[in-house]
Amino acid sequence: MYITVIILPLIGSLISGFGGRLLGYYGASIFSTVCVILSFFMSIFIFYEVGFCNTVCNISLVPWFTVGTLSVNWSFLFDSVTAVMLIVVTSISTLVHFYSISYMQSDPHYPRFMAYLEIFTFFMLVLVTADNVVQMFLGWEGVGLASYLLINFWFTRLAANQSAIKALIVNRVGDFGLSVGIFSIFYLFNSVDYATIFSLAPFFQNYHFVCFGFSVNSLTLIGLFLFIGAVGKSAQLGLHTWLPDAMEGPTPVSALIHAATMVTAGVFLMIRFSPLIEYSTTVLSTLLIFGSLTTFFAAMAGVFQNDLKRVIAYSTCSQLGYMIFSCGLSCYNVSMFHLTNHAFFKALLFLSAGSVIHALSDEQDMRKMGSLATFLPVTYSLMFIGSLALAGFPFLAGFYSKDFILELAQVSTNSNLNNKLTALACWLGSFSVFLTAFYSIRLLYLTFLNSPNMSRIHLSKLQESDFPILLPLVLLSIGSIFVGYLTKDFFIGLGTIFWKSSIFILPYHSNFIEAEFLSVKSKWLPFLLSMFGALLASFTNIVTLKLGYNFKFYTFFTFLINKKWYWDSIYNKIVIYPILLFGYNVTFKNLDRGFIELLGPYGLASWIPSWAVNIRRLQTGQLTHYIFFMILGFCLFAFLPFCLSNVVTFTFPVIFYLVLVFFI
């Protein structure tokens, strides 16, 4: 059963991919969906057995390769973290499959789509179940590949191609960091198995890598390299630019990849490596800084976006920042909790957005929507639930995880720890709560509540989506409402034994108990901020504000943020364009076509004939010239041994100049 969970999506993918012609629309949809549904039910059993019955399962199948001390096995580890991830991945994947049955109905390449979704699920399962770093890397790269295929699903569109390439390459930057991290792990521990690494990590606290005279703590270095991987995959600040562009794929793809599963791989990596990065304060601070900055930046950028999917994409980016910064606070279980809740309400938001877009004949611009609440009441109510859960409305999913993260951040601020970084993270995180509520409610207003802005034709054709689209939404909304409350106690309950050894928190990093004894004011703060954000969003949308819009500063500011703080332009100007120019001018034109070619084929081909012409000119046909050269040659042969025996250093220039004179 344990292996079947992983294998089923692969089988489904291969059959619906290669046999798509035979299966057709109904065959492909039934077959692929049944595969993931089975996988989902099995992962519920695994969750029960591993999470509740304390039977951590490690299955070692066959050796993959063995070279010297490096031995990698095909082996799978099912512990609590894996079990939770399995539930998240398979449930979201199942619902997305079901959703795609109707959403992608009229697409001519439907079996291919299903095959890609399945192969994505398979690689994600490989990623979360691996028990060594190499196998995890297989899943990591496979997920990247699947995301490329899925974003590029409509491969005739230029924008889709560009986004897919961007996603793959930006991810590859992170993957490079991750692979360097894996190399240094093997260098340090002589093993790639999790069990070995994590049990040895405490003994390498004071071990240093020395490179170019710099001495770096080995665990810090490994942690930072792994974090670079997580930055790429989880779209943290710096490598986040691919995530909003990845919205070019079909909406179910956005829900599956960029909301629930693929982007959580980076967070999962940090959680999985908790026994290692716990020993490095530097890595934890880095996680904190990057996470909180990402949260703030993405929430800020989300406020001024006009594309329905882009807003949700930025909110994903922002929530991932929360997860990473919760890891930086050494609260990996809270991070995992937020990951789970976020998967539900973000998939709900994306799929509802897909429903809206579907109803509006693929119109994504929020400025051309409005008043959809009258026409799509079910979608409206579901998206309302999703937005409230995202904004952290009390007793919905987001409330339990996100507010707890902020409380934990405040603990470190208020106590005698006096940690400035945590204070920064706390401030940024709290302000992001406000922004999150603002853009969620703004999205609701622009899409559903304001007066209509779409064309009459679109309006006349508006209708609620059919059953396969609405059922996953309903299920996800139930999840968004109840999952936080139901699972709170065994995810982040005080003294929960759910995680067992899968998550490790150093005793002096743990501040759960302090979080329970915060002052009531700071516990109310996130809620008040989000309410304020919601009210402000309502206010700006209900009351037409005339005075502010013509301010120079205001327009500049909104423009700046709407252009995502010009990150993309800056990257293009500073990094990408110079590298491309370098590639064309230096490596291609000067080196490949210039220098090497001059030394190589082109140069030889042009020099040899010119020399040959010179040599040919020596044969004038005049007898006297021939005789002269004969005598000259004889004299040289008679004279050279004399030179060689006397002045050796003198000889070479003589010969050289003679040859030169001869050829010129």
Next chain:
Amino acid sequence: MYEQLNYLSISTLLFLISVVGICLNQRNILIMLMSLEMMFLAVSFNLIFSSILLDDIVGQIFSLLILTVAAAESSIGLAILVIYYRIRNTITVELLTLMSG
């Protein structure tokens, strides 16, 4: 007795003169052939003197052989010259540039 250096230098000088004669002569092919004969002469001169000096007969035998070879060679050379003259009606060295590279 014989001052060997002088005889050697005479024969070398003769050889060099004939080399210069071949080189510098641009007009007449007959002069080239004559210079060639002078080179043979210088070589046999040298051989004969060294055979006398070393009291060895081999040098004289060689010079006799060279004499016959030179005679044969000059006859063949003159024959080629005659044929060439019959074709081109001139024996100027400068114009012998048909075989330029």
